Amino acid sequence: MIAHIFEDRCDGCNNCVAICPTHVLDAGKDGAPVVARIDQCQTCYMCELYCTSDAIYVDPDQHHLHVVDPQAILESGHLGRLRHDYGWGREAGGDEGHLSDFWRLGPLLREGAEIAARRYAGRKA
Amino acid sequence: MSGHDVLALTTDVLIVGGGMAACWAATAAARAGARVVLVDKGFVGTSGVTATGGPNHWWVPPDPAKRAQAVEDRLARAFDLAERDWMARIIDETWRALPELAGYYPFDSDGRGGTFYSGVRGPEYMRALRRFAADLGVSILDHHPALELLVDHDGVVVGAAGHARLDDRLWAIQASSVVLATGGCAFRSGLIGSHGNTGDGLLMAAEAGAALSGMEFSVSYSLSPAWNSTRTLPYFAARFFDQEGRELDVPPPMSGEAAHLKALATAMIEGPVLADLSDAPALLKQLLRRIQPASMPPFERRGVDLFENRFPIRLFGEGTVRGTGGLQIVDEKCRTSVEGLYAAGDAATRELIAGATSGGGAQNAAWALTSGRIAGQAAARAASQRKSRATARGRPVGGAGLRPAADARPIDLSPVIPAVQASTIDFDGALWRSEAKLSSAKARLDLLWRDIADHAYATGIARIALREQAAMVAAARWVCASALARTESRGMHMRTDKPGLDPALGARLLTGGLDNVWTRLETDIVSQRIEAVA
Ligand SMILES: Cc1cc2nc3c(=O)[nH]c(=O)nc-3n(C[C@H](O)[C@H](O)[C@H](O)COP(=O)(O)OP(=O)(O)OC[C@H]3O[C@@H](n4cnc5c(N)ncnc54)[C@H](O)[C@@H]3O)c2cc1C
Ligand code: SF4
Ligand code: SF4
Numbered sequence: 001m002i003a004h005i006f007e008d009r010c011d012g013c014n015n016c017v018a019i020c021p022t023h024v025l026d027a028g029k030d031g032a033p034v035v036a037r038i039d040q041c042q043t044c045y046m047c048e049l050y051c052t053s054d055a056i057y058v059d060p061d062q063h064h065l066h067v068v069d070p071q072a073i074l075e076s077g078h079l080g081r082l083r084h085d086y087g088w089g090r091e092a093g094g095d096e097g098h099l100s101d102f103w104r105l106g107p108l109l110r111e112g113a114e115i116a117a118r119r120y121a122g123r124k125a
Numbered sequence: 126m127s128g129h130d131v132l133a134l135t136t137d138v139l140i141v142g143g144g145m146a147a148c149w150a151a152t153a154a155a156r157a158g159a160r161v162v163l164v165d166k167g168f169v170g171t172s173g174v175t176a177t178g179g180p181n182h183w184w185v186p187p188d189p190a191k192r193a194q195a196v197e198d199r200l201a202r203a204f205d206l207a208e209r210d211w212m213a214r215i216i217d218e219t220w221r222a223l224p225e226l227a228g229y230y231p232f233d234s235d236g237r238g239g240t241f242y243s244g245v246r247g248p249e250y251m252r253a254l255r256r257f258a259a260d261l262g263v264s265i266l267d268h269h270p271a272l273e274l275l276v277d278h279d280g281v282v283v284g285a286a287g288h289a290r291l292d293d294r295l296w297a298i299q300a301s302s303v304v305l306a307t308g309g310c311a312f313r314s315g316l317i318g319s320h321g322n323t324g325d326g327l328l329m330a331a332e333a334g335a336a337l338s339g340m341e342f343s344v345s346y347s348l349s350p351a352w353n354s355t356r357t358l359p360y361f362a363a364r365f366f367d368q369e370g371r372e373l374d375v376p377p378p379m380s381g382e383a384a385h386l387k388a389l390a391t392a393m394i395e396g397p398v399l400a401d402l403s404d405a406p407a408l409l410k411q412l413l414r415r416i417q418p419a420s421m422p423p424f425e426r427r428g429v430d431l432f433e434n435r436f437p438i439r440l441f442g443e444g445t446v447r448g449t450g451g452l453q454i455v456d457e458k459c460r461t462s463v464e465g466l467y468a469a470g471d472a473a474t475r476e477l478i479a480g481a482t483s484g485g486g487a488q489n490a491a492w493a494l495t496s497g498r499i500a501g502q503a504a505a506r507a508a509s510q511r512k513s514r515a516t517a518r519g520r521p522v523g524g525a526g527l528r529p530a531a532d533a534r535p536i537d538l539s540p541v542i543p544a545v546q547a548s549t550i551d552f553d554g555a556l557w558r559s560e561a562k563l564s565s566a567k568a569r570l571d572l573l574w575r576d577i578a579d580h581a582y583a584t585g586i587a588r589i590a591l592r593e594q595a596a597m598v599a600a601a602r603w604v605c606a607s608a609l610a611r612t613e614s615r616g617m618h619m620r621t622d623k624p625g626l627d628p629a630l631g632a633r634l635l636t637g638g639l640d641n642v643w644t645r646l647e648t649d650i651v652s653q654r655i656e657a658v659a
Contacts, residue, residue: 021167021176022320023268023290023586042320043353045419046171049248060353060423062315078426085418086248099233099249101415103241104408105358106181108416111406112361116377119364119404123374 001041002058003068006079007032009055016047016056038065045082052089054080132289132296136162136264137508138501139298141271141285141326142306144173145180145490146470148254149222149497150304150504155261157505162298163263164287166270166307166321166589169255173308174446174471176251177318178356179417180490182219184243192216199488203480204616205631206339211477214457215488218495229253246417247318269296270589271325273527274303274333274466275519282333282465283519290586299519301508302465304500305330306493309446309471310600313542314550316347316441317354323593324445324600326472327452331599332522335461336453336637338474338647340600341607341618343448344555345483346386346440348400350431353423354441359413359431363400366435367392383556383619389440390552399435442550445600447485448617449475450607453635453647458503459496465507467500469493476633481616524639525578526588526595533582541594544569545601548608558608559622567605574598578640603636610634610644 002024005016010032017025017033021044026036032055035041043062048054057073059066073079083089087098138154140147143165151163165172185195196212223242226232230253235241259265268291275284275297284299307326311319327337348363349355365373373392376384392398410432414421424431445451452461452468454477459467470493475484478492524530547554547566554562577598583591611634613627614620632648 018267018291019168019171021172021318023167040320042315042318044171044177044318045422046176046248050171058422060426062353076426078422081425082418082422085414085421097233098415099231099241099246101412102233102244102246103235104412105179105244105416108406108409108412109358109361112358112409113378115362115404115406117380120375120377120380 001038001043001062001065002035002047002056003066004057004070004073005032005035006055006057006070006074009053011053013052015050015052019050020047048082049086049088051083054083130294132294133298134162134296135299136160137301138162138304138504139164139285139300139302140304140306140501142173142308142470142472143167143169143267144306144308144470144493145175145250145254146308146472146493146497147304147306148251148258149494150306150469150501151258151263152254152261153498153501154304154505155258155263157502159505159508161263162266162300163258164266164269164271164285164296164298166268166325168267169258169265170251171248172321174316174318174322175493176247177419179245179247179250181244181487182223182494183216183487183491184219185216187217187220202482204482204626206476206480206633208477215478215491215495218498219491222494222498226253226257229257266296271307271329272588272592273521273523274329275299276333276522277519280334280464282463285329286521288586288588290589293586301511302467302504304467304469304504305452305461305472306469306497306500307472309444309448309451310597311444311446312442312545312549312597312601314442314444314546315354316443316446317349317356319446322446322471324596325592326468327603328525328592328596328599329523330452330461330463330466330468331637331639332524333463333466335463335466336635337451337603338453338633338635339476339481339607340445340450340603340636341611341634342450342476342481342616343445343549343604344617344619345443345447345485347443347447348389348438349441350423351397351437351439352427355420355423356417358417359402359405359409359420360400360438362404362406363402364404365389365392365438366399366401367395368397368399373398383617386440387556390556393440394552397437400438401435402432405432440552442546442555443485444549446471447483447489449479449481449484450604451475454496457499459500460503467504469496469500474633481618483617523592525574525599526581526583526591529578529580529582531579534580536576536580538594540569541573541598544573545597547601548605549601556619558618558620560609563605563609567602567609570598570602570605574602574640599639602642606642606644607634607636
């Protein structure tokens with residue numbers, strides 16, 4: 001669930017309020033948005049992806065709310081990493097080139113299934 | 126409510142939903158010359174299972190022999206409920222449509238010197254579809270969940286009404302035709318991206334008199350780390366262990382008759398199950414982050430190395446998302462059984478292209494795209510022939526949760542989720558169905574339905590959450606009724622008391638109704654029609 005908004009990084013654009021698919025956030029009076037309906041958070045990381053200031057941290061536990069240490073998150077390198085990995089606006093050329101290996105998804109999935117099938121057949125033999 | 130202002134609009138075509146089916150419908154309707162308004166519960170780009178997923182579409186080159194073979198192969202696994210023509214149609218339409226997104230979606234290499242079209246990454250796909258629709262003049266209203274349909278005195282659907290949640294006000298849109306593309310119902314299992322997929326469209330349509338089909342085919346799961354539902358690519362080569370470190374005897378994925386699933390579910394009923402991905406393809410270990418960036422945070426942020434450390438897993442139920450049930454489609458234009466109302470994507474039955482088995486993996490996305498385009502275009506054509514309808518004021522027909530049949534009073538909604546999950550998500554009740562289990566689930570749901578329909582009431586944005594609860598109860602009741610009526614095992618519908626196929630039940634099963642839920646084999650209706658003509 002969304003665990004922290006770094007107010008010092010947030011520019012108050014309210015993008016996250018608009019794009020959160022489940023209406024978790026409300027616009028702040030002035031400054032950062034507020035988490036108003038945490039029970040509706042589906043831990044989808046979309047707010048991170050759409051926050052161009054890398055000011056949001058989503059904790060990966062979708063069932064329980066954890067108190068996080070902002071300083072530790074800043075030091076962890078996780079902040080903004082997801083958006084960077086997607087190639088959204090972080091690097092020259094934007095998301096250009098970020099999908100060059102995407103075609104391998106199907107073949108890799110089938111390879112995984114074949115590995116499991118061979119191993120199972122081996123064990124049964 | 127803050128004030129009593131209502132956003133009132135009139136349009137040719139109203140699209141309800143904001144996933145891939147809705148967007149393809151909106152673009153097709155706009156291209157056919159209609160004025161199009163699209164209302165989504167969430168944000169078009171992030172809401173729905175398309176956005177968090179990244180569907181691979183059924184992709185067969187236009188070589189007649191290859192296409193015929195693809196259809197025959199899939200038909201052989203559909204348990205007699207799919208249709209050749211529909212399958213051929215979605216292959217063809219998908220092949221022609223996806224490349225149209227170039228310019229909006231950064232299609233890249235297919236590894237053989239060509240362009241890879243068939244598989245797309247969710248957030249980029251939905252961002253592209255949003256821009257495509259906006260460029261074609263579609264009015265997109267985010268955070269405008271629909272709550273009910275508007276119906277004229279002839280029973281024709283002429284619009285919808287709902288609640289704009291960012292500005293807390295009502296909206297009502299009159300339209301000549303309405304396309305429902307509200308997705309499947311995952312019964313709040315926690316499945317990735319599915320929080321808003323609560324079956325709202327099914328309930329709205331049924332209130333207008335529409336029938337559903339294949340609701341018994343609603344048993345499907347995807348494996349993920351126990352704490353966060355993800356996509357399933359990383360886990361295909363997994364070995365599984367119990368808490369004591371003993372390796373479990375789990376048949377490989379895709380080994381038929383749900384053997385993989387049932388073995389995992391059996392073990393999970395006993396206790397925690399851990400996955401070990403050390404056998405995963407070497408290239409996957411290297412490229413997972415590049416292919417599916419969102420697969421990493423659940424592990425990295427827990428300090429777990431997913432390919433080195435064992436971790437607890439969970440099966441997240443998919444309900445009708447990767448089940449196949451939904452609104453009945455009555456013709457090749459994706460019409461529902463109610464005039465003025467069309468259905469597309471996971472809101473519609475996918476038996477036409479997948480039968481009794483899941484269409485996940487390729488068919489469902491091709492269906493969502495194609496049914497969206499067909500419905501959008503047909504809705505636009507119908508609108509141009511029926512302009513006058515849009516001015517006929519519709520009557521809102523929403524019931525449960527909006528207009529209590531008896532006295533409005535607070536009711537306890539905490540039993541809703543356990544009750545709706547009993548025959549769809551819970552392993553024992555869903556994977557090993559029986560008359561006894563289904564009847565007891567049905568009895569619980571009937572009581573809940575009565576309570577909600579008679580008394581439940583909310584104001585302001587709380588109306589949205591209440592309608593979601595009502596919709597899930599309605600959907601689960603259709604599931605139970607259909608699963609009881611299908612006294613056999615077929616595809617993903619598996620009954621311990623009725624193993625094996627019953628040839629007499631080799632037809633699609635319709636259901637519907639609110640206070641009184643009914644079921645009927647589709648063949649009965651066809652034969653009745655034939656008799657009536659004769
Ligand atoms: C993890 C995962 C992976 C998948 N992978 C594949 C694959 O590889 N290949 C394949 O073919 N299929 C796949 N599928 C299935 C495929 O993703 C779906 O069939 C497809 O995305 C359905 O699109 P849709 O537009 O019908 O539904 P969704 O994308 O779920 O959209 C539904 C929309 O309806 C909106 N909505 C709901 N209620 C209301 C309301 N009351 N008012 C207004 N709007 C409302 C929601 O906000 C949402 O925007 C996968 C599914 C999952 C869950
Ligand atoms: S998107 Fe980021 S910068 Fe904008 S309001 Fe939200 S947290 Fe602040
Ligand atoms: S993780 Fe998803 S649901 Fe939660 S606040 Fe962010 S965008 Fe909203």
